[in-house]
Amino acid sequence: MSTNVLRTADGWWVVRGHRAVPVDTKAATTAELIADRAAVREAALSDDTGTPVADLVALSPVTTPCRVVAQMVNYRSHARDSGFTGDIPPAFFRKASGSVSGPAQAVVRPSHVRFLDYEIELGLVMGAPLPVGTVVEERDLPSYVAGLVITNDVSARDVQLTKTQFYESKSYPTFTPTGPYLTLLEPEDFAHLLGLRLKLSVNGELRQDRTLADMIVRPAQALTLLARFQTLEPGDLLLTGTPGGTALKAPPKAVEKIGSLLPPAAKWKAFFKSQARNPHYLRTGDVITATISSPDGRIDLGEQRTPVTDAE
Numbered sequence: 001m002s003t004n005v006l007r008t009a010d011g012w013w014v015v016r017g018h019r020a021v022p023v024d025t026k027a028a029t030t031a032e033l034i035a036d037r038a039a040v041r042e043a044a045l046s047d048d049t050g051t052p053v054a055d056l057v058a059l060s061p062v063t064t065p066c067r068v069v070a071q072m073v074n075y076r077s078h079a080r081d082s083g084f085t086g087d088i089p090p091a092f093f094r095k096a097s098g099s100v101s102g103p104a105q106a107v108v109r110p111s112h113v114r115f116l117d118y119e120i121e122l123g124l125v126m127g128a129p130l131p132v133g134t135v136v137e138e139r140d141l142p143s144y145v146a147g148l149v150i151t152n153d154v155s156a157r158d159v160q161l162t163k164t165q166f167y168e169s170k171s172y173p174t175f176t177p178t179g180p181y182l183t184l185l186e187p188e189d190f191a192h193l194l195g196l197r198l199k200l201s202v203n204g205e206l207r208q209d210r211t212l213a214d215m216i217v218r219p220a221q222a223l224t225l226l227a228r229f230q231t232l233e234p235g236d237l238l239l240t241g242t243p244g245g246t247a248l249k250a251p252p253k254a255v256e257k258i259g260s261l262l263p264p265a266a267k268w269k270a271f272f273k274s275q276a277r278n279p280h281y282l283r284t285g286d287v288i289t290a291t292i293s294s295p296d297g298r299i300d301l302g303e304q305r306t307p308v309t310d311a312e
Helices: 029-033 038-043 076-081 138-144 157-163 187-195 219-226 255-259 264-274
Strands: 003-009 011-016 021-022 069-070 091-094 105-110 121-128 145-151 181-183 195-204 205-211 237-238 287-293 300-310
Touching: 003 219, 003 300, 011 038, 021 121, 121 287, 138 145, 138 187, 138 219, 145 237, 145 287, 145 300, 157 264, 187 264, 205 264, 219 237, 255 287
Parallel strands: 069 237, 105 300
Antiparallel strands: 003 011, 003 181, 011 021, 069 091, 121 145, 121 237, 145 181, 195 205, 195 287, 287 300
């Protein structure tokens, strides 16, 4: 069975129901904790009654600096929303690790960003080096992936679209809420990955709800493709794409054709004028709730609740 680990300013904790037991470890980073699985197992089996989880302030269980890599358009439902047809070539982009924030920390909208969007994603936390040239089969996943986290690939759509700039639009501080738990997996848990359900709500309204079965490129293949050019190390993070239901959606084909005839400045002015009427973009005071779990509760990554605020 999987083990949920929480990180606070005081250290690492194994979560058992509504209580948490401290892990007796000197690990300061996620990579060091993963290397000290014996201490995690000892805490999981401890007779210590622990501390109420509600009394702990969770930090991101993925420590930084680290590599943060993401997959683009990797769910069929998101591809449809984005107007893609036919085969979609696998694509990756990087996010600054300075964007990683805690599971209850506010998402801060920069003052120049008007269209702030959400993207729930399953994060894979590496447990072993992935050298360039590695080929990962499904049976090999436990050898490379230590655990899972909830992530939210927050996106400044007006920056992303007008500049075709993924790195900037997704890398502002607080743009990768992560946690609350690092869910460390046992080898037998990997057979249950496709049943994991990703759900994201804004102010209680369900916006995204899909299982990993909707994925286009699944984790083993994604790591193989990534390893053609990118080395990963223990503690690095791979975001595996988001399902449909984000605020941004492709315009109808007829509108898109008309827009393609306009000069770029006029096209974007018209597009964002229409987007201003879209009520699903994030606003100050919104609360984003995200969960990822299997139907039987065997794997449960907890609940992430992040308010949205404006930069001062």
